[in-house]
Amino acid sequence: xxxxxxxxxxxxxxxxxxxxxxxxxxxxxxxxxxxxxxxxxxxxxxxxxxxxxxxxxxxxxxxxxxxxxxxxxxxxxxxxxxxxxxxxxxxxxxxxxxxxxxxxxxxxxxxxxxxxxxxxxxxxxxxxxxxxxxxxxxxxxxxxxxxxxxxxxxxxxxxxxxxxxxxxxxxxxxxxxxxxxxxxxxxxxxxxxxxxxxxxxxxxxxxxxxxxxxxxxxxxxxxxxxxxxxxxxxxxxxxxxxxxxxxxxxxxxxxxxxxxxxxxxxxxxxxxxxxxxxxxxxxxxxxxxxxxxxxxxxxxxxxxxxx
Amino acid sequence: xxxxxxxxxxxxxxxxxxxxxxxxxxxxxxxxxxxxxxxxxxxxxxxxxxxxxxxxxxxxxxxxxxxxxxxxxxxxxxxxxxxxxxxxxxxxxxxxxxxxxxxxxxxxxxxxxxxxxxxxxxxxxxxxxxxxxxxxxxxxxxxxxxxxxxxxxxxxxxxxxxxxxxxxxxxxxxxxxxxxxxxxxxxxxxxxxxxxxxxxxxxxxxxxxxxxxxxxxxxxxxxxxxxxxxxxxxxxxxxxxxxxxxxxxxxxxxxxxxxxxxxxxxxxxxxxxxxxxxxxxxx
Numbered sequence: 001x002x003x004x005x006x007x008x009x010x011x012x013x014x015x016x017x018x019x020x021x022x023x024x025x026x027x028x029x030x031x032x033x034x035x036x037x038x039x040x041x042x043x044x045x046x047x048x049x050x051x052x053x054x055x056x057x058x059x060x061x062x063x064x065x066x067x068x069x070x071x072x073x074x075x076x077x078x079x080x081x082x083x084x085x086x087x088x089x090x091x092x093x094x095x096x097x098x099x100x101x102x103x104x105x106x107x108x109x110x111x112x113x114x115x116x117x118x119x120x121x122x123x124x125x126x127x128x129x130x131x132x133x134x135x136x137x138x139x140x141x142x143x144x145x146x147x148x149x150x151x152x153x154x155x156x157x158x159x160x161x162x163x164x165x166x167x168x169x170x171x172x173x174x175x176x177x178x179x180x181x182x183x184x185x186x187x188x189x190x191x192x193x194x195x196x197x198x199x200x201x202x203x204x205x206x207x208x209x210x211x212x213x214x215x216x217x218x219x220x221x222x223x224x225x226x227x228x229x230x231x232x233x234x235x236x237x238x239x240x241x242x243x244x245x246x247x248x249x250x251x252x253x254x255x256x257x258x259x260x261x262x263x264x265x266x267x268x269x270x271x272x273x274x275x276x277x278x279x280x281x282x283x284x285x286x287x288x289x290x291x292x293x294x295x296x297x298x299x300x301x302x303x304x305x306x307x
Numbered sequence: 308x309x310x311x312x313x314x315x316x317x318x319x320x321x322x323x324x325x326x327x328x329x330x331x332x333x334x335x336x337x338x339x340x341x342x343x344x345x346x347x348x349x350x351x352x353x354x355x356x357x358x359x360x361x362x363x364x365x366x367x368x369x370x371x372x373x374x375x376x377x378x379x380x381x382x383x384x385x386x387x388x389x390x391x392x393x394x395x396x397x398x399x400x401x402x403x404x405x406x407x408x409x410x411x412x413x414x415x416x417x418x419x420x421x422x423x424x425x426x427x428x429x430x431x432x433x434x435x436x437x438x439x440x441x442x443x444x445x446x447x448x449x450x451x452x453x454x455x456x457x458x459x460x461x462x463x464x465x466x467x468x469x470x471x472x473x474x475x476x477x478x479x480x481x482x483x484x485x486x487x488x489x490x491x492x493x494x495x496x497x498x499x500x501x502x503x504x505x506x507x508x509x510x511x512x513x514x515x516x517x518x519x520x521x522x523x524x525x526x527x528x529x530x531x532x533x534x535x536x537x538x539x540x541x542x543x544x545x546x547x548x549x550x551x552x553x554x555x556x557x558x559x560x561x562x563x564x565x566x567x568x569x570x571x572x573x574x575x576x577x578x579x580x581x582x583x584x585x586x587x588x589x590x
Contacts, residue, residue, distance in 0.1 A: 049530075074538055074570045136351065142342055162552075164348040249547035251345045253541065265541075270533030 046277035066278035075262055080237075081260040086244070087236045089172045094232060097180050098225060101187030102213055119190070120181030132246040135174055136161055162251035171247065171256075190224045191217060226304035234291030237283050259283050308519035314581045315519060317576055320564050326392045331551045339442055345548040369501050374467040387510040400508075400515040407521060411482045418515045437483035437494065439589065441473030442501075456492045459500065468500030522582040535575045539567060 015022060041056070046066060046297035048059040053146070070076055100120065107113040141147040141157040162171050198216050207215070241260040248256045259279060267276025299305035308320045318324050334340045344352070357377040362377075372380040389400040390589035412431070414424045430436055435445070441457055442448045442459060448471070449459050472478055485493075495502030524532060546563050550556045 054577065069534070073534070125419070133348075133350075136348065140343060140347075140351075159346065162343075249346045250532065251552065252546045254546045257541075265537050266534065270537055272533050 029091055032209045035277075043277065043281055045274050048274060050274040050277075052273075058242060062274065065277045067282060069275060070279050070282065075257070078254070079259050081261045082235050082255050083239055083260075085255070086168050086171055086239050089168050089240075090175060091232060091236070093172060093176050094229060096176055097183035098221060099188050099190060100180055100267055101184040101221070104184065104188055105191045105217065106213075106219060107208065117181065117185075120184060122181070123178045124182035126178065128240075128242045128247060131174070131178060132243060135170070135247070159251075163249065164252045164255040165250045167255045169246070171244065175243070186224060186228070187221055190221055194220050222302065223304050225299050226302060227306065230291065230294050230298060230306055233294040234287055236290050237287050308362075310517040310519060310583075315576070315580050316376065317572065317579075318574070319547070320567060323391070323393065323397070325556060325560060328550045329556050330548065332554050332556060334477050335551050335552065340551070345552065347564065365394050370506060371469065371500070371507065371576050373499060373503075374469045385507045385510060388514045393579040396509045396514040397516055398514050400511065401518060409521060409523075420501070421509045430485045431482040434485055434547045440477045440483055442472050448472065457495050458494045459496065459502075472500065484491075485554065518577065518578075520586060522579075522586040528582065531574065532578060535571050535578075538570050539572060539575060542567065542570060 044056055045059065046286070048056070049062045049065075050056070050059045064134075065171060104113060104117060107116070123131075123191055126235065136268075137143075138145045139147075139160040140157045141159050144157075147157040148158070158166070194216065199212060202212050202216060229281055237259060239258050239260065241264065244256055245261050248261065260283075263279050263283075266272045266279070295305050295307070309316055322460075331340065335342075341355075342348075353375070356367070356375050357365075357379070362376070362379040362382055369375045369377075371381040372385070375382055388396040393498055413430050414421050414428070418424050431440065438449060439445060439459060445451050445457075450462055452458060459468075462468045468551050496507065497503060497506045546559075550559065
């Protein structure tokens with residue numbers, strides 16, 4: 001492109017004019033560079049035989065050795081499958097906060113509604129460790145709430161925490177319980193921004209409640225929902241490490257060993273830094289590809305997209 | 308990994324292990340093993356040991372009673388290892404009664420005066436320094452008597468002797484050496500802490516299987532090893548809990564061994580055997 005002095009000086013003039021905004025932006029840019037981009041240099045160790053004594057720069061190159069090792073490993077298909085099952089399962093529960101938001105929106109704005117909202121988002125603030133501790137206590141087949149309820153009817157409670165088949169359900173539904181209220185806040189906010197004249201016009205036209213939800217609320221929520229959905233898909237293989245790791249035990253490990261817990265065991269517990277970086281880099285690349293794909297699809301279908 | 312008749316064997320694929328699993332499965336099926344044994348965490352387990360209303364645990368494989376059972380500790384006695392299905396008794400442990408570890412003290416390459424650091428480190432190997440860094444300081448934990456013997460003081464009320472030593476010293480870590488003649492001067496109370504452990508040790512010491520020693524690996528071996536052990540040990544633990552809780556040991560055994568071989572068990576055994584023969588051939 002030809003350099004365009006007038007264009008350039010106009011650009012520069014804009015910056016000069018809005019210097020206050022750029023000053024406010026500056027710390028954020030510096031933080032992103034320092035904490036998101038600079039550490040990426042460390043990704044190099046996935047392609048090296050990393051040894052802490054030699055440092056990142058000094059370690060010899062290994063090429064794709066560690067990637068091949070992972071692809072050929074016994075854990076490859078198992079961890080990928082478990083990660084996908086859990087994340088696709090949680091993705092399916094995506095509409096639940098939207099439903100809750102639509103429901104709350106139908107309530108008359110009074111004290112009960114505020115009370116209901118507070119109660120529903122309260123569990124979000126329980127930390128993961130406490131949450132998993134609660135689950136272990138409540139679901140214990142011998143001493144827990146569930147065990148006691150079953151024994152009232154003379155039955156033996158299923159061992160929810162120790163079942164490989166039920167692991168994904170326990171994980172996903174406890175997550176839904178914990179975060180549904182919080183996740184719905186953003187939708188409730190989007191709904192409260194809907195122009196009241198739309199509802200008034202609909203009422204005049206004789207629309208029922210269901211009609212209003214169907215033709216006003218849901219379309220108004222779509223842009224927010226799609227954006228959040230794209231972001232969720234981008235993290236598809238990045239199932240939260242903490243909760244899965246805490247819920248793991250020898251009985252459910254066949255369906256609870258996911259990429260991130262395996263990376264932790266290999267990388268931090270067994271000091272295989274290069275191998276675990278390779279696994280994690282693979283994970284990130286897949287996530288990145290998914291994110292771009294979903295964004296493209298949604299751009300074509302609904303004209304909503306991240307960029 | 309164990310040493311049997313001078314050879315390194317991988318015990319989780321042995322017949323003895325299989326028989327042990329069957330027995331545990333029987334206990335589990337009869338409700339004699341805690342149903343939550345594979346799912347509970349340490350806090351839940353110790354809550355059961357110290358159940359406030361009444362002691363509810365009948366039998367367990369444990370540390371000294373005072374370190375585990377809290378106020379119920381006087382209700383528990385230690386028994387020798389029980390006889391296995393083959394009529395023999397086994398227990399894990401260390402027959403020579405010494406833990407030999409490497410890398411207890413390191414001097415960094417950026418140290419300007421490594422010889423001074425080494426001289427300082429040498430002091431750790433004196434008798435008196437060693438006992439202090441195993442139990443705690445003289446005057447706080449150890450009492451030096453007038454006849455130059457050493458006794459251990461009682462832990463503060465409400466603390467177990469073990470927990471107290473861990474607070475006060477490097478305990479299992481760090482360099483130490485006590486000469487046999489000096490050992491004579493240490494008088495331990497046979498009713499608590501380490502003295503008690505020595506007493507309890509007599510119950511089982513003749514049945515101890517020989518553990519795999521702390522061998523050295525080459526850097527190529529070490530590159531393979533962690534991935535192999537993460538996968539294989541993980542699979543053994545998983546299958547062990549399944550065999551015990553669900554049974555099917557005879558039917559599933561062949562697949563279990565096959566799967567282990569697929570995960571590189573032979574390679575793991577080769578690495579360990581090679582390292583062991585190198586270790587044994589050192590003069």
